Amino acid sequence: KAGVTQTPRYLIKTRGQQVTLSCSPISGHRSVSWYQQTPGQGLQFLFEYFSETQRNKGNFPGRFSGRQFSNSRSEMNVSTLELGDSALYLCASSTGGTTTNEQFFGPGTRLTVL
């Protein structure tokens, strides 16, 4: 079974621009969660989508948004990029059932904001 895939793997943007990152979960998984990883703040939860609905949200500004499609693929968008948004963005998929399920991470998208 194929793992979680994320595209693109690397991205360079300038301040003020916006960016869209994509995540394809493991086949059959309906939940996709997004995390930001930085050296200073570590791994932080952004949001989770399940069946096309945002089910959980972390403490990030409204510039960070996401969506999920009917095939469970998910995208996250960051608008008006700031230097501090430079990070590794990871998505994780799980079955999303009624009990806490194992989450499997993709390789991440490395975003650099200049």
Next chain:
Amino acid sequence: GENVEQHPSTLSVQEGDSAVIKCTYSDSASNYFPWYKQELGKGPQLIIDIRSNVGEKKDQRIAVTLNKTAKHFSLHITETQPEDSAVYFCAASTGTASKLTFGTGTRLQVTL
């Protein structure tokens, strides 16, 4: 919200020795505790997890213990090998939420 502390931040052991990484959590409602291994340039890989109704779980050279009363859990790696060198993260989750709160990571180096 939940807070997870992880120690030590770096750990160097000789090949064949054991390694222990410890985490504490703050929310007594947390009931799921996974451990991830992250190698350079890769995403975190789930290596073992434990739920609050279990005190210990083992998978070959890796074991995790949970003390709900003290709110801490630990990762034990026995007979370490050079390929165990990586950054290890503990995490905690509450209820049915997929939101994981991570520790700050432990860089494990296994020397020959």
